Amino acid sequence: MNNIVSQKWLLERLDEPDVVIVDCRFLMGKPDAGRELYEASHIPGAVYLDLEKDLSAPLHEQGHGGRHPLPDIFDLTVALSRVGIGNESRVVAYDDQGGAMASRLWWLLKYLGHEQVYVLDEGFTAWAGAGFPVSSEQKELVPARFLANVQHTMLAEMDEVKERLGDAGITLIDSREAPRYRGEVEPLDKVAGHIPGAINRFWKDGLTDSGSWKDAAAQADRFADLDRDREIIVYCGSGVTATPNVIALQEAGFTKVRLYAGSWSDWISYSENPVAKGDEESPSKA
Structure with missing residues (x-):
């Protein structure tokens, strides 16, 4: 199965309208750091989804569900739709944490029945280090329609x-x-x-x-x-x-x-x- 895509694969598809690039950078213990990194510099056209605000539910007071409980299905579909992810989108997720945060989004989308989701190999620092384009401009969000088919x-x-x-x-x-x-x-x-x-x-x-x-x-x-x-x-x-x-x-x-x-x-x-x-x-x- 091909769940990982190369930097060159993404570079060739940066301008394709059905490709949605998602920055998932997040630092444990520094909940605002990922968004700050995204706002400073990201892959052109990327949107940001936050591990704790978008890809997890609030903590249960008894600790049930773990430290990063699965998000409510409705709330997650709203978050995905808000950043332009629809059922026909090809989603490429990246982070700077070895792929862990990007893989969380990959799993969640697969769980919702979305097949066309991939993790970018190596992550943002390697992308920038290779001389590929980066930007601080934030994409104007155009909402899409995402319907879940929970697996x-x-x-x-x-x-x-x-x-x-x-x-x-x-x-x-x-x-x-x-x-x-x-x-x-x-x-x-x-x-x-x-x-x-x-x-x-x-x-x-x-x-x-x-x-x-x-x-x-x-x-x-x-x-x-x-x-x-x-x-x-x-x-x-x-x-x-x-x-x-x-x-x-x-x-x-x-x-x-x-x-x-x-x-x-x-x-x-x-x-x-x-x-x-x-x-x-x-x-x-x-």
């Missing part, structure tokens, strides 16, 4: 994850860095560890040392020990950095991939949920 099978809820712990038909993937997965450190959430039975595949291992996305063969190597016939549920801390792993798995040819959107921060909001620490063995293909 419920792409999403896994907490109750199902809990019910299927230990199920041999499920592979659970934790996308966080190994020390967080093992429960050795936890800089963001109140409890350290991982969901019992989950294996670790750090999402940034889907990128090369230069910051570009690995090709399909290299992604397949990352997941070579996994059974393609099993369902895969992917999570991270809050449901954002798991989405690059969803893309990577699709690029590798896996078809039964779902996102636990609430992720670890949702899981631990239920005090009765079990927690594991340390490493776990990859599930056997047998």
